[in-house]
Amino acid sequence: MKMTGAQALIKALEMEQVETIFGLPGGCILPAYDPLLDSSIRHILVRHEQGAGHMAEGYAHVTGRPGVAMVTSGPAATNMVTPLMDAYMDSIPMVCITGQVGTSAIGTDAFQECDTVGITRSATKHNELVMTAQDLPMVVRQAFHIATTGRPGPTLIDVPKDVLVNTMDWYWPTDEEVADSLPGYRPNTKGHSRMIKEAARLILASERPIIYAGGGILKARAAEALRELAELVDIHVVTTLMARGAFPDSHPLCLGMPGMHGNATAVTAMQKSDLLINLGARFDDRITGKISAFAPEAKIIHVDIDPAEQGKVRRPDVPIVGDAKYVIEEIIKAIKDLRAGGLEQADTAMWKSRISGWREQFPVSYEPSEPGEALKPQYCLEQLRDSAPEGTILVSGVGQHQMWSSQYWRFDEPYTWVNSGGLGTMGFSIPAAIGAKVGRPDRTVWAIDGDGCFQMTAQELVTASVERIPVKVAILNNSYLGMVRQWQEMFYDERYSEVYLSPEVPNFVQWAEAMGCVGIRVDSPEEVQPAIDKANSIDDRPVVVDFRVDAREKVFPMVPAGQSNDDLLLPSWQQQHRSALR
Amino acid sequence: MSDHSSNHHILSVLVQNRPGVLARVSSLFARRGYNIFSLAVAPAEDEGFSRITIVVDVESSPLEQVTKQLFKLIEVVKISELDPRQSVERELLLATVRATPEQRGQVVELANIFEGKILAVGVEAITVSLDGHPDKLDDFEELLSGYGIVELQRSGRVALPKLDRAARLRAVKNPRNDNGKVG
Numbered sequence: 001m002k003m004t005g006a007q008a009l010i011k012a013l014e015m016e017q018v019e020t021i022f023g024l025p026g027g028c029i030l031p032a033y034d035p036l037l038d039s040s041i042r043h044i045l046v047r048h049e050q051g052a053g054h055m056a057e058g059y060a061h062v063t064g065r066p067g068v069a070m071v072t073s074g075p076a077a078t079n080m081v082t083p084l085m086d087a088y089m090d091s092i093p094m095v096c097i098t099g100q101v102g103t104s105a106i107g108t109d110a111f112q113e114c115d116t117v118g119i120t121r122s123a124t125k126h127n128e129l130v131m132t133a134q135d136l137p138m139v140v141r142q143a144f145h146i147a148t149t150g151r152p153g154p155t156l157i158d159v160p161k162d163v164l165v166n167t168m169d170w171y172w173p174t175d176e177e178v179a180d181s182l183p184g185y186r187p188n189t190k191g192h193s194r195m196i197k198e199a200a201r202l203i204l205a206s207e208r209p210i211i212y213a214g215g216g217i218l219k220a221r222a223a224e225a226l227r228e229l230a231e232l233v234d235i236h237v238v239t240t241l242m243a244r245g246a247f248p249d250s251h252p253l254c255l256g257m258p259g260m261h262g263n264a265t266a267v268t269a270m271q272k273s274d275l276l277i278n279l280g281a282r283f284d285d286r287i288t289g290k291i292s293a294f295a296p297e298a299k300i301i302h303v304d305i306d307p308a309e310q311g312k313v314r315r316p317d318v319p320i321v322g323d324a325k326y327v328i329e330e331i332i333k334a335i336k337d338l339r340a341g342g343l344e345q346a347d348t349a350m351w352k353s354r355i356s357g358w359r360e361q362f363p364v365s366y367e368p369s370e371p372g373e374a375l376k377p378q379y380c381l382e383q384l385r386d387s388a389p390e391g392t393i394l395v396s397g398v399g400q401h402q403m404w405s406s407q408y409w410r411f412d413e414p415y416t417w418v419n420s421g422g423l424g425t426m427g428f429s430i431p432a433a434i435g436a437k438v439g440r441p442d443r444t445v446w447a448i449d450g451d452g453c454f455q456m457t458a459q460e461l462v463t464a465s466v467e468r469i470p471v472k473v474a475i476l477n478n479s480y481l482g483m484v485r486q487w488q489e490m491f492y493d494e495r496y497s498e499v500y501l502s503p504e505v506p507n508f509v510q511w512a513e514a515m516g517c518v519g520i521r522v523d524s525p526e527e528v529q530p531a532i533d534k535a536n537s538i539d540d541r542p543v544v545v546d547f548r549v550d551a552r553e554k555v556f557p558m559v560p561a562g563q564s565n566d567d568l569l570l571p572s573w574q575q576q577h578r579s580a581l582r
Numbered sequence: 583m584s585d586h587s588s589n590h591h592i593l594s595v596l597v598q599n600r601p602g603v604l605a606r607v608s609s610l611f612a613r614r615g616y617n618i619f620s621l622a623v624a625p626a627e628d629e630g631f632s633r634i635t636i637v638v639d640v641e642s643s644p645l646e647q648v649t650k651q652l653f654k655l656i657e658v659v660k661i662s663e664l665d666p667r668q669s670v671e672r673e674l675l676l677a678t679v680r681a682t683p684e685q686r687g688q689v690v691e692l693a694n695i696f697e698g699k700i701l702a703v704g705v706e707a708i709t710v711s712l713d714g715h716p717d718k719l720d721d722f723e724e725l726l727s728g729y730g731i732v733e734l735q736r737s738g739r740v741a742l743p744k745l746d747r748a749a750r751l752r753a754v755k756n757p758r759n760d761n762g763k764v765g
Contacts, residue, residue, distance in 0.1 A: 121606060122613050126656045129601070146656060184598060184659040308650035 005133030006031040006164040009097070010039050012140035015172055018068050020044060020059065020438055022052035026072025027112055028099030031164035044438065044467050049076045051431040051460040053083020057092045058435030061418045062393060062443075064221065066147050067092070067435060072099040074112030077158075078119065082425060084154045085123040089422025090242060091219055093152035095143050096124075100160040103131060116158045125153030130160070133168035141178050150187025151306040152219055187305065191322030191330060199277075199301045199318045200334035204343055206275035206299075208351040209235045212258070212287075215242030215421070216280015216304060222325035223247065223414040226279065229328050232335060233345060236355055238266040240281050242421045245411035255355070256364075259287040260559045261403040264362035264568060267557065268581045269355055270295050271565045278302045280324040283313035284422070293564035303327045361577050362570065364407045366553070374550035375525055377401065377476040381408040384446060384474055387532045392444040393418065393436050397429035397453030400482040403555045405448045416443075427456030433471045434464050444472065444536070451477040451501055451508070458511065464542045465516030472535050473517075473544045478551040479503040486554045503548075512544035521546045590619060591638045591645050592669065592741050595652060596660040599625060599632040603657045607634060610655065616640060616648050620738035631659065635740045664741050674713045674737040675723065676701070680730035681708045689729060696722050707732055 003011070009032050013021070020042045025033045036043055046052040049071045056067025067087075071080055077098040087094045101110040117127045126146045130139050136159070143155040173181075203209060217226050223246050230237050230253050237247045238258040247254050258266035270276060270287075276298045281287070288294040291313060302309070302316035303324055310319040320327050339345075366378040381404055388394075394409055395418040396402040402419055411417050418436055420428040433447035454475050464471055478485075481499040488496050512519030518538055522531045522545060535543040556571040570578055597603045604623055611618050619637040626633040638648060649661050681689045689708050693700055698712035712722050716739050723734065 117602060118605065121602075121609055182656060184653075185656045306654070308647065308654055310650075312647060312650075 001170040002167050003170055004031065004035075004164065005136055005159070005166050005168060007035045008133060008136045008168055008170060009140065009159065009164065010035040010041070011170065012137045012172075013041060013068065014039060015137075016140065016144045017065075021068045021070050022046055022055040022059070022435065023070035024049055024052060024072070024076065026076055026099065028073040028101055028161045029070065029076075029097070029159070029164075030072075030099070031161060032070065032097070032099070032159070044434075044463065044469075046431070046463050047459040048457070049079035050082055050427070051434075051457060051463065053080050053094070053096065054086070054425075054428055054431035054457070055435030055438070055460075056094050056096070057083060057087050057090075058395060058418050058432030059439040060087075060092050060094055060435075061432075062415050062436045063439040064415070065093075065439075066144060067094045068097070069094065070097040072112065073101060073116065074114045077114055077116040080156075081120060081123055082423075084120055084156065086420050086423040086425045086428065087154040088123055088125065090420065091152050091215060092154065093147040094154040095147050096154060096156045098156060098158050099164075100129065100158045102162040103160045104162070106160065116156070120156050123154070124156050125151075127156035127158065129158045130163050133163050133166040136163070136168065137171060138173050138178070138181060141173050142182060145178050145182070146185065150185075188307075188321050189305065189323035189326055191303065191320040191327040193330070195318050195320045196327065196330045197334050199303075199320060199331050200338055201343075202275055202299060202301060202318060203233055203235070203277060203331070203335060204338060204345045207346045207348055208272060208274040209233070209348065210255075210269050210273040210276055211235050211237040212240070212270060212276050212278045212281050213237050213243045213246050214240045214279065214281020215246075216324045217243055217246040218414055220280065220305070220324035220326075222280070222323075222328055225325050225328040225332070227251070229332050232332060234348070235277070236269060236352075238262070238270060239411075240284070240287060240421075241406055241419065243281070244406055244409075244417040245414045248412040249410045250412050255359070257406050259284075260289070260561070261407065261555050261557065262287075263364045263407065264557050264570060264574070264581060265355060265358040267559065267565050267568055268358055270298075272354075272582075273298045275299050275301070278304075278316075279328060280304060282309050288313065289559045289565040290563055293566060358581065361580055362557075362574055364557075365571065365574075367573070369525065369550065375523065375528070375548060377478070377547070377549040377553055378404055378408055379525065380474065380476060380522075380528055380547045380549065381405060381448070383528050383532055384448075385409050387529070387536060388446065389444045389536065391442075392416065392446055393433075393440060394446050394448060395419065395429045395433040395436055396448045397450055398424045398426045399450045399453065400478075400486065400553075400555050401448050401450045401453075401476040403483075404476070407555075426450075426453045429453060430457045430464075430471070430473060431460045433473070434460055434469050437464075437469050437471045447471055447473045449473055449475050450482060451475055451479060452481045454508070455501075455506070458515070461512065461515040461517050461542050461544070468540070469542070470539050471542050472538075473542065475508060475544065475546050476549050477508065477546050478549050478553070480551050482551070483555070485551070489554070490558075491560065508544060508546040512542075512546075515542075517542040517544050519544050519546070521548070523548045590666065591640065592664040592666060592671070592739070593636045593638060593649065593652075594662045594664055594741060595634040595636060595658060596626060597632050597634060597655075598657040598659060599630055600657055603632070603655075604634070606655050606657065607636075607652065610651055611648075614647070614651055616644065622738040622740045624740075635738070637739060662743070664743055669741045669743050671715055671739050671741040672713060673716045673719055673739040674711065675719045675734070676709065676711050676736075677723070677726055677734045678707050678709045678732040679726050680706060680732055682706060685729060689726070692722075692725055698722065
């Protein structure tokens with residue numbers, strides 16, 4: 001069947017079962033927007049291309065299916081660089097389609113031309129410039145295959161305008177043809193059986209084990225397997241920022257988030273353990289602190305689907321390259337076999353009692369405000385959490401509010417937490433929340449944002465209003481770039497340089513209303529609950545609640561950058577007990 | 583180009599011969615902070631594939647990261663690390679050397695001793711070529727420099743494993759299937 005490249009592109013996306021595209025048309029991608037009118041695919045018209053990228057990420061994160069963004073060439077492609085890098089850092093499956101100038105104009109500095117594949121080369125898992133219409137179905141199949149298999153990540157297809165206009169003979173490559181076309185791409189999902197047995201032995205022999213669960217658990221849909229493993233051997237689990245929700249916070253074995261702003265128990269349990277069972281995490285510097293001082297007595301089991309993560313930061317004793325779900329299930333079997341053979345698990349009772357002692361003495365906490373004092377951001381989060389309908393998805397930007405969200409929310413279900421972990425992209429939350437709501441329209445979606453972040457991508461609330469995507473936004477507004485302010489207060493002698501944002505401008509309520517949302521301002525603790533109730537009751541448009549919170553509030557605990565996790569800074573009221581963290 | 587003794591590793595990288603593949607490989611080295619000592623690329627025996635010979639200057643642990651990161655490139659099909667002692671290496675050198683008519687004979691003699699070739703002769707200069715082991719080229723270059731080198735170009739080395747023992751090709755096992763102990 002003859003068709004244009006544009007028709008082939010849209011048909012290929014339909015064949016890949018794409019339901020939603022986030023995008024914004026322009027000159028070079030124009031031909032692809034025509035067949036879109038006749039397609040079953042829903043297109044969400046964004047107000048800035050960066051928004052399309054983050055929406056695709058939010059959508060992918062909550063659905064597990066690849067998010068798709070489509071934009072034009074030149075500035076649209078460069079606007080897409082941040083979301084691509086964000087998706088790359090956080091292993092989010094995403095396919096981005098960019099327009100390109102006609103093949104004969106490439107390299108001539110034509111209008112809206114840029115070297116998209118060159119610019120995005122280090123921000124994608126793979127990218128491809130398509131030179132003939134006939135190649136389109138194969139390139140689309142490759143892009144989806146690469147984005148969703150192995151360690152997931154973003155791919156980009158750059159399509160020149162004439163490739164969209166020219167005609168081709170439709171075909172749809174088989175799985176085999178796709179595999180044959182990628183001879184260098186064979187992700188390994190099955191772990192090595194000898195290493196799996198070795199891991200099982202180490203787990204049973206450990207007196208101070210900790211499961212260090214990372215985002216790979218969620219990518220591999222391995223939350224159930226993780227729970228089974230933790231319960232089988234009765235080992236505590238820390239969930240990294242990328243893994244919040246992968247193991248229920250309400251579970252007695254859950255220690256919550258470790259790392260720079262992790263709770264003291266999670267941080268210390270890793271530090272003091274004799275065995276770290278790393279399942280899909282990557283020893284990020286925000287977790288390890290000073291690497292030479294990180295978990296000095298721990299042996300390491302490292303399960304990761306990406307071989308390059310093995311030994312990148314910390315040399316594993318037992319490296320296992322494979323899919324987390326498969327490998328965990330195999331480890332469970334191996335443990336059961338060893339037990340059936342009479343091997344008993346080492347006594348972990350002492351370790352457990354140390355852990356429960358820490359938990360009792362060092363809960364994440366803040367000083368509630370006295371009547372008449374400024375509102376505490378943590379209080380707002382607690383109220384939001386306690387009023388949130390079951391299954392609520394929380395999406396955050398980057399900064400203090402992100403850390404408080406992770407600390408104070410209670411994540412009991414996988415895929416209910418979306419944030420920008422690796423790249424730390426301010427402005428992530430609003431578009432990502434919109435993408436999440438599109439992916440899971442049945443769920444309440446709360447975006448927790450800072451006033452700094454909000455001002456980076458707020459225009460996408462216009463998209464949300466017009467497209468009737470009723471997300472809810474809570475701005476924890478302290479009129480500062482709060483995290484930077486915290487560092488300046490703590491490490492730069494309170495010399496505040498370029499962190500103060502105006503408390504008067506913008507007027508967030510008016511801005512929200514101008515964008516078709518309901519805007520609510522909250523100044524005092526008594527106003528918090530009514531505002532949340534009102535926001536939760538609105539389901540026909542986006543809501544923005546501007547919580548005016550105490551600017552002096554800092555995120556604790558904290559491991560200062562580059563320092564050892566042993567030197568965790570506790571809030572003042574816990575400092576007197578710190579000798580207990582041994 | 584003579585300092586290649588201590589941390590010099592030769593990677594022979596088989597890649598799909600597609601537009602941009604060299605840029606992917608070289609930008610990966612740049613991004614991860616690895617140094618390329620020399621690089622040579624040309625089509626390989628199978629149609630559709632090229633072989634890139636990269637001499638890397640690293641300690642052995644980063645080399646493991648280099649190969650693992652290279653494997654993540656979709657178009658990289660196979661990587662072999664060649665032990666310099668157990669592989670054959672060749673490089674080509676072209677040099678134009680200052681040589682007055684009186685000195686010309688000396689340069690020609692030098693080229694003959696090294697089994698090089700005279701490519702062009704001018705009044706005040708002479709262009710010679712030499713192919714061989716990079717160490718030999720280093721020696722030749724040093725001797726030529728006494729006359730005054732006007733221009734010099736070396737190709738960067740290419741290498742293949744020695745034939746006599748299969749074990750001499752230590753193929754870097756594809757880490758996708760490498761669950762054995764690292765290091």
